[in-house]
Amino acid sequence: MDDNKSLDKYKLIAALTSDVFTSLGSVLTNNTKALRLDLRKIHRRVCAEGDGFLTKTLPRLAKALDKALAEEIPLNSAELGFKPQPGSKLPILFGTLFNRILKTDGTPLDTPCVNSIKQIRQLLYLWYKYELPYSDEQEQHVITKFARTERELETVSERLCRLGTAVTEFITSHRRSPYTRFIPRTKEKEGYFVTLRERQEGPYDLREVTREARAILSDVLAFFDPKDIVPRHGPGAVATKQQLSEKYQWINVSAKITRKYPLDEFFFSSLGHVCDRVDTLARIGQEDLPARVCLVPKDSRGPRLISCEPVDYQWVQQGLAASLVRLIEHHDLTRYNVFFTDQVPNRVGALLGSNTGKYATLDLNEASDRVSLELVRLLFPPHIFEYLESCRSSSTVLPDGLILPLWKFAPMGSSLCFPIMALTIFSILAAAAPDADTRESIHVYGDDVIVPTAFAGDAIELLESFGLKINRDKSCIKGFFRESCGMDAYKGICVTPVRLRTVWSSSRSPDSYASWVAYANSFWDRRYYAAYDYIVGLLHSVYGAIPDEDMNLSCPSLRYVPDDARPKRSRSNPSLQKREWLVWDLKSPHVDQTIDGWQMLLRFFAEGMKPAVYDPYDRTTVVGLSNPHQCFSVSSYTRRSTSMLVKRWR
Numbered sequence: 001m002d003d004n005k006s007l008d009k010y011k012l013i014a015a016l017t018s019d020v021f022t023s024l025g026s027v028l029t030n031n032t033k034a035l036r037l038d039l040r041k042i043h044r045r046v047c048a049e050g051d052g053f054l055t056k057t058l059p060r061l062a063k064a065l066d067k068a069l070a071e072e073i074p075l076n077s078a079e080l081g082f083k084p085q086p087g088s089k090l091p092i093l094f095g096t097l098f099n100r101i102l103k104t105d106g107t108p109l110d111t112p113c114v115n116s117i118k119q120i121r122q123l124l125y126l127w128y129k130y131e132l133p134y135s136d137e138q139e140q141h142v143i144t145k146f147a148r149t150e151r152e153l154e155t156v157s158e159r160l161c162r163l164g165t166a167v168t169e170f171i172t173s174h175r176r177s178p179y180t181r182f183i184p185r186t187k188e189k190e191g192y193f194v195t196l197r198e199r200q201e202g203p204y205d206l207r208e209v210t211r212e213a214r215a216i217l218s219d220v221l222a223f224f225d226p227k228d229i230v231p232r233h234g235p236g237a238v239a240t241k242q243q244l245s246e247k248y249q250w251i252n253v254s255a256k257i258t259r260k261y262p263l264d265e266f267f268f269s270s271l272g273h274v275c276d277r278v279d280t281l282a283r284i285g286q287e288d289l290p291a292r293v294c295l296v297p298k299d300s301r302g303p304r305l306i307s308c309e310p311v312d313y314q315w316v317q318q319g320l321a322a323s324l325v326r327l328i329e330h331h332d333l334t335r336y337n338v339f340f341t342d343q344v345p346n347r348v349g350a351l352l353g354s355n356t357g358k359y360a361t362l363d364l365n366e367a368s369d370r371v372s373l374e375l376v377r378l379l380f381p382p383h384i385f386e387y388l389e390s391c392r393s394s395s396t397v398l399p400d401g402l403i404l405p406l407w408k409f410a411p412m413g414s415s416l417c418f419p420i421m422a423l424t425i426f427s428i429l430a431a432a433a434p435d436a437d438t439r440e441s442i443h444v445y446g447d448d449v450i451v452p453t454a455f456a457g458d459a460i461e462l463l464e465s466f467g468l469k470i471n472r473d474k475s476c477i478k479g480f481f482r483e484s485c486g487m488d489a490y491k492g493i494c495v496t497p498v499r500l501r502t503v504w505s506s507s508r509s510p511d512s513y514a515s516w517v518a519y520a521n522s523f524w525d526r527r528y529y530a531a532y533d534y535i536v537g538l539l540h541s542v543y544g545a546i547p548d549e550d551m552n553l554s555c556p557s558l559r560y561v562p563d564d565a566r567p568k569r570s571r572s573n574p575s576l577q578k579r580e581w582l583v584w585d586l587k588s589p590h591v592d593q594t595i596d597g598w599q600m601l602l603r604f605f606a607e608g609m610k611p612a613v614y615d616p617y618d619r620t621t622v623v624g625l626s627n628p629h630q631c632f633s634v635s636s637y638t639r640r641s642t643s644m645l646v647k648r649w650r
Contacts, residue, residue, distance in 0.1 A: 005541045007504035009054055010046050013126060014039050015530035016523075020119040023527060024097075034096045041093050054127040055300035057081060061091065062124035063473065065101070069117070069490060071479035074106030094120055108479065114493045121488070122497040122526075129299040129499040138302035139295055143398060146293070146305050149369045153407035156467035157374035163206055164378045170207040204432055204458070206465055212431035213379050217423065220333050221380070226387035229319035231266055232606040234415060238311040239292035239397070244591060244637045248599040250280070253312040254288045260390040261316055269602040276598060290403055291393035291411070299501065307396055307413035316391040317415035324419045338426050339445045340418065346443050347487035349450035354482040355492030359441065360456035361484040364425070364463070365471035367447030368412040371421050372467050376409045379427055388416065418446055425449060425463065432462050448484045453477060498522045508542060510586050510645040517546070517556040524559040532559075540565060547583050553650040555585040571649065580649040587644045591637045600634040608634065 021035045045053045061080050068075040075098075077084045077091035085095050088104035097120040100113040233247045240251070250267055261267075263284065268274045274281075289310040298304035309317065328334045329341070339345055353359030364370065373392070377385055393414070395405050410417040426444045429451065433439040443450035451459045456477045460470045476482045480491045488496040502515035520535040536558060539546055545568065547553050548561035569582040595603075 005506040005538065007506075007538060009051065009127065010043055012531060012534055013042060013054065013123065015534045016126065016528055017042070017123060019523075019528035019530045020097075020123060022530075024116065024119060038094055038096075051127070051130075051132065051300075055130055055132065058124045058126075059128040062121055062128070065098075065117075065120070065124070066481055066483075067473070068102060068106055069108055069112070069479055069481040070476050071108065075102055076106055094123065112490075114490055114495070117490050118493070118495040118497075121495055122528075125497040125499055127300065127500060129501045131297045131501055131503055132300050134295075134297070134303045139399075142295065142303055142305050143293070143400075145366075146369065147398070147404060149366055150404060150407050153370070153372045153467065157372050157407050160372065160374040160378050160467060163210065164374075167207045167210045167378075171211060204462060204465075209428065209431045209462065210378060213427040214381070216333065216427045216430055217379055217384075218381050220328070220331050220423070221384050224323070224327055224384065226320060226323075226384060227261070229316075229323045230606060231261075231315045231319035232322075233311070234314050234318050236306075236314075236413065237294070237308045238314055239289060239308045239393075240311045242311050245593045245595040245599065245603075247311050247315075248595065248602055250277075250284055250312070252287055252289060252310075253284045254310070256288055257312055257316055257390055260387050266316065267312075269598055269605055273598040273602070288394070291396040291406075291413070293396050293398050295399070305412070307393065307411035309393055309414055313391050313393055314415065320387070320391065321415040321419055324416075324423075328419065328423065334423075334426065336440070337430070337442050337444060338422050339443070340422070343445055343485040346445045346448050346450055346485040349441075349443050350482040350484040350487045351489045351492060351494065353450070353453070353476075354480050354489035357480060358453055359450055359482070360453040360477040361475060361482045362449040362451060362456065362459060362463075363471040363474035363484075364447035364449070365469045367421055367468070368410070368417045369408050370468045371409050371417075371424055372407055373409045374407075375424060375466055376420060379424060388420065392416070422446060425468070428462055428466055429455075429459055432458065445485055450484060498526070504538070506542060508645055510643040513539070513543060513584060513645055514556050514586055514643075517558060521559050536561070543584055545583075547581060547650075551581065553581065553583060555583050555650050573649070582647055583650050585646060585648050585650060587646045587648075588638045589642060589644050592635055593637060595635060603634045 017039060018035060042053075045057075049057065057080075061077070061082060064073070064075045064080055067073045074089065076089045078089070080091075082091035082093055084090060085092050085099075085104075089106040090098040090102055090104065097116045100116040101109065101120070102112070103109055238247065242249070242251075253263060253267055263281070264271065264274045267284075268277070291310065291313075292308045293305060294308055295303040295305055325340045328338050336345075349359050350361050353361060373389070376388065380388065388409075392410055393406060395403050396411065397403055409420060422444050425447075426442060429442050429444075429449070430439050433442065433455065438452050438455050441450070441452045449459070456475075460475075464470060474483065482489050486496065487494065498519060500519060502511055504516065505512040516535055516539060520532050520539070523529075523532040523535065536546075539558075545566055546561060547555065547557045547567055549557045549559055551557065551566070567581045567583050571580055571582075572578075573580050
């Protein structure tokens with residue numbers, strides 16, 4: 001392998017370190033000496049410990065810094081494997097920066113240098129997300145953790161079942177207490193919640209919280225018809241391993257699904273389709289197949305576990321999830337609190353919370369695996385729950401072939417995992433919120449939650465009472481550091497670092513090319529010019545000339561490229577009346593398949609038409625329109641999550 005084409009992690013972090021010290025040169029003394037000593041320490045430890053020093057040890061120091069900034073645990077470098085400064089708990093490595101942030105006892109200064117916080121987090125977190133190959137031990141650890149969570153959920157489910165019985169008895173023996181009443185935002189200018197009684201000081205009554213959470217979900221789902229859906233196949237793998245058009249050939253459909261979603265209505269394009277396939281119906285609606293666990297790369301810490309759903313379950317889940325998301329994003333009780341496609345509200349909440357301290361960020365640990373089936377049964381209206389359960393996998397196959405019964409509602413990989421998890425979290429927190437301001441300040445995006453700081457302790461207690469688990473390492477309640485949905489902030493300033501994820505490839509690769517061009521541009525935007533130049537040099541050694549943004553081409557482009565390094569081959573296009581250059585670009589591979597006419601019609605109905613969105617509160621308003629005339633080929637497929645690197649005129 002040509003050394004000029006290989007990535008030297010030490011050289012990149014050395015270039016980045018030089019950029020950091022250059023950016024702070026006007027305020028640092030003895031700049032050159034401090035830089036030289038730090039680079040020497042990094043080189044020594046990289047040679048001794050390998051990539052683990054960059055991907056694990058440095059991020060561990062960064063997390064300790066975040067905890068210190070959140071005023072939870074003072075930083076102690078000796079406990080983290082770093083030699084401390086004399087008479088101090090701060091490390092010698094990057095000591096010049098640490099001394100501008102923390103006191104010698106590891107607690108924040110009265111006025112820490114926010115720029116130093118931003119710079120040192122960039123150095124420490126650079127390789128944290130790097131997708132290195134994971135070992136068999138890491139793989140087994142993830143699988144063991146998944147199985148252990150199921151055993152814990154069995155105990156949680158028993159407790160929630162007893163709570164459900166207690167709630168039923170509570171409701172029958174007490175008329176509904178004046179706890180809260182919910183009205184649409186259109187009927188009240190200042191908010192869509194009216195508080196009728198402040199919660200008394202003391203522990204929450206989970207029976208009352210459960211009842212109020214049920215009321216919230218009943219209001220949200222009052223107009224929701226779980227059969228008014230457009231089923232479709234998802235982009236991911238399925239447990240039954242069909243691909244592309246094979247998914248439309250119904251080999252097996254679970255009898256559990258067909259009790260709520262009949263075959264002729266939801267799995268065939270028309271009655272004629274049913275009649276033509278009547279000889280296959282005897283083989284459909286029999287076996288309830290399990291899901292299949294698979295591991296996908298996540299980052300340097302190990303793989304991520306997802307569940308591949310059976311194709312018939314995924315078909316209904318996709319349609320049901322899309323309808324739920326549309327409803328939640330337009331319903332007056334949830335549209336300003338629960339989000340699925342827009343992370344900006346949570347990011348703004350984290351930024352604002354870091355400035356004022358009024359808002360806390362909560363992160364749930366194993367969130368998708370901790371929402372139990374019994375919790376969904378406890379909170380959701382029965383007529384909705386029975387449809388949710390009908391398309392839920394009740395078991396999954398582990399990589400060793402063991403079939404594991406599932407106590408969770410849906411693992412990651414199910415289309416219903418995300419919307420049901422978000423609705424569950426919001427309903428619990430909104431039910432227990434003491435006032436309207438608190439409720440309006442709750443923002444939920446998956447497992448990232450924003451709540452008022454005064455309510456954060458109660459929120460943690462409540463969520464864990466219902467079997468969920470808070471990741472305290474990533475939850476920020478004290479101090480002025482907050483993180484949510486990719487926004488890391490301190491005192492109102494974004495301190496989010498660039499985290500390298502895609503592994504560098506010395507051979508031409510579409511993923512590597514697009515990702516590392518983006519990384520280089522991110523470094524340029526942060527004025528890390530030495531790091532930018534190093535990455536651009538690597539890109540040029542593998543891909544040759546690369547365009548820059550001044551050329552205004554619709555392809556991956558760098559922020560700046562010298563004139564002599566730009567693409568040279570060009571032509572004039574009289575049709576477009578512009579000049580074009582031959583450059584590297586990404587192209588999605590298409591697969592044309594000849595499939596049965598009925599299957600083509602079914603795919604057109606499922607994917608070729610955008611469903612309309614109906615607003616239940618303004619019955620004359622339709623949000624989004626169907627478009628039967630859009631360009632769509634039922635025989636042409638795009639392989640999802642794949643791309644090709646090609647040279648073409650742009």
